[in-house]
Amino acid sequence: MRVALCLIVLFGTAACSRTVNRYALIEDSLMAGNTQRADQIVEQAEPDYGAESHVLYLMDRGMTLHLTGRYQASTDMLDQAEQEIERLYTRHLRTEAKAFLINDSKLTYEGDPYEQTMINVIKGLNYAVQGNWNEAVVEARRIDHRLNVLGDRVNPKDGYRDDAFARYLSGLFFEIAGDLNNAFIAYRKAYEAYQQARPWARTPVPPSIRTDLLRMSQALHLDQEHEQYRREFGELVWQPYSDTHDLAQVIVVTYNGRAPRKEDRLIDLPVSLDALKLVLLTKLPPRAQSQERRALESVLYGLNGHVVRVAIPVLVPQKTDVLYAEVTAADGAHSVQARTQLVQNFTAVAEKTLADRLPGISVKAVARAAVKYGLADGVRHGARAAGGKDKEARLIGFIVGSLAHALAIASEEADKRSWRTLPDEIQIARLWLPPGSYELRTHSVDHNGRRIGHDSGYAVTLHGGETKLMTERVIP
């Protein structure tokens, strides 16, 4: 009876480990420029996310709603995600134990720290696109607090403990809302964060931060800092704050490519010579990672009963082809051009985050595999002993034991969840323009200098001192 119960539990978990690959459909829709469809796919898939991944659903939905231009709905979703993450600070022993015995995808997903920061970034962008700079500034304050808490918590030698892009965007929000002092502080923190993350972030310091620092330090009469930056940056063309104050500003934010995805790296450890032969046999080509192959391996290893499987997540980059976007604002007589600058490389951030977490994940995975093996072996011996010594009972013991081992192998998978509706990179362009009506056009350029994606155009009317922020999604 006890054995049967255990098997039912194992069966149940194996069924639950089924994952739905919805992201391919979302990416197809985004590539076709159909953001509405992408949002519908996420909305319809809510039950598939399940209770453990509800925060992930809210983050994905918040992003697709942002892309469709439903900014308030996006903010509402991300608000919920933020509150849920706060609630998840308290961990439940039962959930932790369940995840330890089955796999890490049974843990309630609360997002990596950089994903949590992005919740406030997207919320801030939602307000900014609507021209609600005071509320965007609230998000900038929340970003500052979040990153301060993270900085206190994470070891200084570890990777992601600050977010240069989030700091830079906060600086923009503060400056546009007229809070120059906080803008200067945010720009300075962004500049330092870009420099500190240089070994791994694959994002050079955006040139505009240097001009922003010069402009703000001059406007605030911070003469010492201003002189220091002038010496540090050398000959740099920049406009004083007084010259830009009466101009209008257009900020174009482009989301390029797809965030990296995670896959399982399965490590099969044989604990007998027969098992070693079996593992070597299954590792012979072809090595396709199909569900059928994994099922077959589970059965074979289950029959053998002396293989331990450990699953570790690995990151698969999905790099964008976009090098930059060209933004042109034309009013009939004149035109002003600017190129977008890389401000955030999510693939690099995700790689660093996973690399920092990997030792902990690996130790836990090995411990889990050992416990599962012990449990399945206990079931095999228990069933055999319960049946006595006759041939039929031994057969039942063998079947039950093999099934327990097979299920222990089949249920082992890495936690592959991540906020995949984020892009691979974010780039930004800033244009200062005299007040007036403009035709604004953007097109993306790849590494070979070819145009890619869709060209887009907007008609905008700008007043003096006004700022308009626009976003653009480019998939390839």
Place this chain on the structure above:
Amino acid sequence: MTGTQAMADTSRLRHGVFHSVSMLTAMFAVMVMPIGGCSKSTRVTRVDTNLVTDLSGRWNDTDSQEVAKTMVKEALSFPWLDTYTRANGRPPVVVVGTILNRSHEHINTQTFVTDLQRELTNSQKVSFVAGKGEREEIRDERREQAVHAREETQKSAGKEVGADYIMKGNISTILDEADGIKAVFYQVDLELVDLESNVKTWYGQKKIKKVVERKRMLF
């Protein structure tokens, strides 16, 4: 080893194996299986509106009402009110201006403005006139009346009462957080400015400090 000893050993082994399997199975089942009867259901309870409901530690209706009540009471207890009333033979006219949100939360400052307006009006010590947004609506109504209403019921323009003082201010926060304990410090600054001379007649400050503690682990 005799046959009896071997049988005893086998029995002990069997018992041991059964015991360990039972333990493991029980542990597995308790931890993994969802516990029946734990399903959540929505429950709605009506409570007194004066009841303090600190659920998340964020700025809430209680904070808004309490701050408005305390600060208006304090503002009206200062000598400027008597001085003005004696000098002019009437109570001063006050308007509530902008309350800036400089906090870490998306606070609906309009609710706070309404609370201030209510406290000022109900005090009966000052006259209170409509704020900027409301005035536009009232003027629109008067313009409509001038076209559509009977002449004897039309309200004429240019008879508004101008405010003597404007009350304005801001809400700001300081946050501190570590190891699941978050301290939120709210500071509400209000000032009353003489609209003719720009003299700040009164300056008030109200502080609220909340500590939110979260446990790291629960069963």
